[in-house]
Structure formats: C-alpha cells, structure tokens
Amino acid sequence: MTPTPTPPERTSFWKSTAGLLTALATFIAAVGTLIGALAAAGVLHPSSSTSSSPTSSSPTSSSPTSSSPPPRVDFVSIDLVYLGDRLGCTLNLIVQVGKQSAQPFGNRYTMHDVETGTQNYEIRGAITCPTVGRCDAHGSGSVDVAEGRSYNITWLNTSLGSCDVTLQ
DSSP: OOOOOOOOOOOOGGGSHHHHHHHHHHHHHHHHHHHHHHHHTTOOOOOOOOOOOOOOOSOOOOSOOOOOOOOOOOEEEEEEEOOOOTTOOEEEEEEEETTEEEOOOSSEEEEEEEESEEEEEEEEEEEEETTTEEEEEEEEEEEEEOTTOEEEEEEEEEETTEEEEEEO
8 A cells, every 4th residue: 555645835925935925015005095185185284393493582672573475376367368470380488487387378368376576587498380390499688567468478499409488
C-alpha cells in the first residue's frame, strides 16, 4: 500500500504578504477617498492658526487718529469686442485683465468678475487668416475697468508671423 500524500497546509489570505499589502492599500485608498469627500462637502476646513499680538499696557493717547477704511474692491463684467476685418481672420487668444483671464470666442465676449480701476492686461495666442496665413499674437498694457464698458480687440501684423494685439 502506498501512502497518500497529505495536501499542503493552506494559510489564510490575511497571513500572506500579498494579502497584507492588498489590505493596506485598500485601507489607504478608502481613507483618502473619505478625506476627499469630506473636504468637498465642506466638512473639513483648513486649520486657522490663532496668533496673539502683543498688547500694549501703556494708555492710549486721546488724540484722534486718522485711519481710513481699506479701499473698496468692486468686480464687474466687461465686454471684449472684435469688430472683424476684411480678411476673415479668426482670433484664438487668451486675454488676462487684472487677475481674471478668458479665451473669448465670437465677436463679442463678456468677461466676468474683473476688478475695477486701472488694470494691466496681457494678450497672447494666434490669429489665423485664410488668405494670408497665421501670426503669433501678443500684447500688453493697461485699461481703466468700469461697469458696462466695452473694449475693442485690435491687432496689427508687425513682422512675418508676428502680430501686436491691444485692448482699446
């Protein structure tokens, strides 16, 4: 009679290295997903450090101080207008006014949340004309931003493959 071989001893999945690594990776992914979901829901807020400023124990003077309130910042919508040209060119531009940027499409584009007052602008991109070709477009300057104003986008071919763009 031949002895019957004994089946190899089976170990639990949780006791193997592969099992432990899989469980750890799953746990880390679940915690990360939970933190992301809580942050997106607004439950988690960045901790604000409270700093105490030194207080003066000396008596305050009774003379009036002239402290002006901080300047008020208003945000408005403005229109960027391209009046077109005889060549049928299309503008593929990114326009930044102050801290706001947009990629206008069409001949009139409303740009929202632009800070009022004198703002620097920068324009970059390309202008493509079916009959004369393409140029790299760039320009910068400043404009006085106010509610309800429209600013014309104008351009001029300055050299082979290069155009200057302005807001007026």
